[in-house]
Amino acid sequence: MRKIFSLLFAAGICPGAFAQIAGDVININEVSRIEKTLSADDMEGRAVFSAGIGKAAAFIADEFRKAGLQTPPKGDGYLQTFTVLKPKYLGGSATVNGKAFDEKNVVVITGEPDFSINEKSGYEIVRIGKGTQLFADAFGIVSSGKNKLVLVDTSFSKNFQRLTYFKRELLEAKSNTVFLLADEVPSTFEIRAKHEITKSTLSNVVGILPGKSKKDEFVIFSGHYDHLGIGKPLNGDSIYNGANDDAAGTTAVVMLAKYFKALNNNERTIIFAAFTAEETGGFGSRYFSMQFEPAKVKAMFNIEMIGTESKWGTNSAYITGYEKSDMGKILEKNLQGSVFKFFPDPYPDQQLFYRSDNATLARLGVPAHTISTSKMDSEKFYHTADDEFETLDMKNMTEIIKAIALSSTSIVAGTDTPSRVDTNALR
Incomplete structure (x- = not known):
């Protein structure tokens, strides 16, 4: 005591x-x-x-x-309100190394209605390798706030489409993430995606002492x-x-x-x-x-x-x-x-x-x-x-x-x- x-x-x-x-x-x-x-x-x-x-x-x-x-700064009283985007996928296309790439092997996480990138867009290329934690790694990448092209090892092919989970709702942000089910770094690529974007709001409740x-x-x-x-x-x-x-x-x-x-x-x-x-x-x-x-x-x-x-x-x-x-x-x-x-x-x-x-x-x-x-x-x-x-x-x-x-x-x-x-x- x-x-x-x-x-x-x-x-x-x-x-x-x-x-x-x-x-x-x-x-x-x-x-x-x-x-x-x-x-x-x-x-x-x-x-x-x-x-x-x-x-x-x-x-x-x-x-x-x-x-x-x-109350917190920039809040609505104690409510810390922010915008969440709900994208509805309308369609898209992808070419990798000059060849058509199966649309099912591409997942685009974006808040842009008309999305388009290629190898000159300045996206950082990262990998989710075999034997790693697919969803934990993907969560960290999507949350990073940076534009990234993510090469997902083909050993994850059965679970790849589950990455669309990250498209259900998005924070309004300027960054995008593209997942490709591919083992090799592409020399050229072009990826397009169209979405219908619905905006909603959510609120944290925050107080300060x-x-x-x-x-x-x-x-x-x-x-x-x-x-x-x-x-x-x-x-x-x-x-x-x-x-x-x-x-x-x-x-x-x-x-x-x-x-x-x-x-x-x-x-x-x-x-x-x-x-x-x-x-x-x-x-x-x-x-x-x-x-x-x-x-x-x-x-x-x-x-x-x-x-x-x-x-x-x-x-x-x-x-x-x-x-x-x-x-x-x-x-x-x-x-x-x-x-x-x-x-x-x-x-x-x-x-x-x-x-x-x-x-x-x-x-x-x-x-x-x-x-x-x-x-x-x-x-x-x-x-x-x-x-x-x-x-x-x-x-x-x-x-x-x-x-x-x-x-x-x-x-x-x-x-x-x-x-x-x-x-x-x-x-």
């Missing part, structure tokens, strides 16, 4: 103040109110482009307003508030409420905003973000990442599915990508002497580090990790209509939110700075 007292004093927090404020602000009644509202049937599963997700965004924004957070002495150093607490919407009925229920995934993480973000505002001693600026479209391509976090200089973001606590007990029981959680920075060690140090325990991700084969919004910031070098309690090898309600409020352990979820608050103490205070993620080591 002596260690935790020393830590809190060093951060300018009296241990009694932490316990009192954490207990007063992060209480089970308030946590339950927010969680129950976000996962209610009238939110319609919070699918992107639905009335339900708009209702959820308005609720989160109002909670940020009541907490006393500032300025730092006292290090205003230009940012700490992010995030979770995604979108889910799957309404699907096929199962036992008479067709609403995928997403109580754990990820109304739980969004609830934590709101509660942490209230907690840090009440504490009112953060040296670094804290950004609280509820992301949209995590379930459909990570567009919310991708747009968000473009609004800040990555070097100024000192840490990101992404919170995902904390509504059930972890494999270690109550008061415990895990950190994805634990080995990719020393942030996990800092969080563990901050929890010493408390009842809380954080562990490295016990499900490395599931690649959870790359499956949530933290990955977008991590690819920019930010020490960005997800904190979760979900038993991903046996989470029976994951992505089902049964992921409802009644299945959650609200007492433990409340304690996990307190644990996240405590674990972040020295980072928010500016006395600890996690090491950066080596982007060259990411897949």
